[in-house]
Amino acid sequence: MHHFSPSIQVWYRQNYRKLPWRETRNAYKIWLSEVIMQQTRVNQGISYYKKFVEHYPDVSKLAAAEEQEVLRLWQGLGYYSRARNLHFAAQQVVNEFNGVFPDNFKDIKSLKGVGDYTASAIASFAFDLPYAVLDGNAFRVLSRYFNDDTPIDTGQGAKIFKAYADDVLNKEDPAEFNQAIMEIGAMVCKPKNPDCENCPLADTCLAFNEGVPTSLPVKSKKVKVTTRHFHYFIFPSQEIQLIKREGKGIWQNMYEFPVLELEGKKLKSEIKTLVQKKFRVNLLKKISEEKHILTHQHINATFWEVDERLKDGGIVKVDLETINDLPLPRLIERFLEENVGLFME
Known part of the structure; x- marks a missing residue:
């Protein structure tokens, strides 16, 4: 096993933030949290997560809701296509999987609005399947750790970073490992002021030892406004x-x-x-x-x-x-x- 894995998991056990979706293995609730937390600050996300779980304690309740009601509950979070996809995917689970949230990567990814990252997160957190997550935090940690300036928003970048992620993944405990790499990115390996001195990966991080961590990751495309x-x-x-x-x-x-x-x-x-x-x-x-x-x-x-x-x-x-x-x-x-x-x- 890559030495990357034990050091971040030890760090994670001592430093992780207690978040409600980390206290469950329920795939429906994990999926809910992943969709809500895209483009959302943690504090804001928690209140919406609790609101949705309270209104729709299981996937059938969400599937049976009116779209207008789901949108009203989502109000203030923005990116409303996420709410529409959430509602549609709940109906998929009811209609295509008899109301039981799918337990394998391929079926999870078939749900509307679910891409590689979300499917990997649900598969690992709910079912301990060995899929590495690649969200913005993980991309940042890996690009700095391997000092790789390949643009992360290109086809080549996607392949290279997926290979890095699969290489360092702890396949025996993918759930905790994936939480750990994202938490390091959120709390230590931050975009502007990374806390390299207190990072458990500092000894072997190539950008810290040989480069400029804040110059990574690289993106090739600018958002057109x-x-x-x-x-x-x-x-x-x-x-x-x-x-x-x-x-x-x-x-x-x-x-x-x-x-x-x-x-x-x-x-x-x-x-x-x-x-x-x-x-x-x-x-x-x-x-x-x-x-x-x-x-x-x-x-x-x-x-x-x-x-x-x-x-x-x-x-x-x-x-x-x-x-x-x-x-x-x-x-x-x-x-x-x-x-x-x-x-x-």
Whole structure:
């Protein structure tokens, strides 16, 4: 067995954070935690994990839920396709595996939204199967340990780092080993200020001894960010008018104010003409402007007051009490919090 393994597992036993999903071997709960924890801070993830386990204690309960209810529970976590995939995959488990969470890598990976990393995590944590996990933390630890600057987001990088991960994996105890390598990455081998002096791998880490740990790992591609301009139209009243966001893309099946998405910046006079044509109402004044930052998109949102109720077939009417029953993007939720007076007598 590679000497890498015992040293990080000893460190892990002494330093690991107590997290609720580390106290179970239930594959359903482990899967739930893995999906919730993608792109999420641990503190925030814990509260959502507990909420989901409480609402849906087993996979059949999640499968039987309405998508709208799942999205509402997910509200605030972002990346809503994760929630939709979660719901769809629960239905797969019920329909294709008789409600029993699959216990082998191939079947686990067949679930919607589950890739190599998540399938490896569930297979090792729930069933002790010898699959090495490769999340961002593991990539960072391995690229520094082997001082390898192959870009991790390329086909070649994926192969090389998978080989490293398989080489160092403790096949006798893959569950603890995988937890340990990720925890080292999260707590010691951090992106900007790695604590190399207190790292159990320092003696044999090539980047620490021969290179520059913070220059690794290397990525070849930069995230392309698009800027979008949303114009929301609001008639101040206790009866709040919302519209369901259809089609693929951000916030699918969530609710927002009636909206026009326009290219680039527009003059008020242009917006006035467009809103008259689409909703048959007149523009009065600008209420506020907000910038909403997502990983791949920057949304410039302008909220406008209009002179009467909007006319559109898809409009849903709610009040402040029932609005919480609907899944809302954080941008809309924040506007409501800051402008609650518009919707009261």
